[in-house]
Amino acid sequence: MTAMTIEPVTGRYGHLSIWGQDHRLYWEEAGTGIPLLCLHTAGSDGRQYRAILNDAEITQRFRVIVFDMPWHGKSSPPAGFQDQEYQLTTDAYVELVTTVARALDLDRPVVMGCSIGGRVVLELAKRHPDLFRAVIGLQSSAFVQRYFPIDHLHKPTIHGGEYCAAYCYGLVGPAAPLQHRWETLWHYMQGGPGVFKGDLHFYSMDGDVSDRLAEIDTGRCPVYMLTGEYDHSCTPQASRDTAALIDGADLTVMDGMGHFPMSEDPEKFRTYLLPVLAKIA
């Protein structure tokens, strides 16, 4: 018999109504304790949190839950997707996260999201401070002005998987371990056509939370922010500007890291995440 190491992670499918349509949703979890609901970046999937799910120091205190958004990873798009254009909005994203949290009967989870996930956690802290114990925004900012045409992400003359990975190549910090850099890019290579672009509709069109940040009550729902030094999308300055508008926000800039800290350099990322989790519980 060949030896195999089995991870303490389980993956399951659930059927539930999201955005008024039936969806088949995939999620993974590991650990017991306070629910820690993790949100992946635009155009990727829950594999970005593979190291968190396998981190015993975290899973002995937290029940880590990672779901693939509809249209992403192993979650299917809804029936009839072939005639729809996928386009994520603020309201849709908030509904998705709260629906999943309720469907899994999570008791005041901590929600941690990266990039688009780092944006929506600010919206969640503002709209639903009693539903979440705390939010952790990775690569989190109020808004990112579009600085490159996004039509190129879904165009018949350009291989979407190759170009999505090429774009994200430089969003990874230059010192990231090669294995994790390329695993991170592989997720982008596997995204469905137009899905990354559809997520960016939220990131750089619909999801500007600038004028709502002052309404966040960190006394009810604490806000932690971790931003990589090398992120040219959500820059450290963008996170500083955002944190300055949230009374009580706790921001740390992570040396050498890029846009995908939990995936591009898990060992280094945990040195920043563990102190934040210690403050929460």
Next chain:
Amino acid sequence: MLDTLPDLVNSNPALVRRGQWTHATLLIEIGDQGWLVRIDAGRLSVTPETWRVSDWDFAIRGPEEAWRKFWQTMPPPMHHDLHALVRTGKFRLEGDIDLMLANMLYLKLVLETLRGRV
């Protein structure tokens, strides 16, 4: 400045394989000096742009200082990536953008071979 680029790329089988379908001419402009990089099935040849009358498919233009930072072994933030340098306005991409972006992963890896060598 780009004299060593062909050897660095052509001696790298994985990189040549990645560019096996790429046939194009790239103009790299470093300050006032242009370099014509001919890509033929992933293999490169480079010539300085002598007459400033040239035929290319796509171009990357930027000031010498920005290129030098880009090619540092550990470049500073916002100088570590083409898209970052476009965002800050230091680099400009021109020409057949679809062709360029279709080959962007290969091109980024090609340019990175000069890190710590310029």
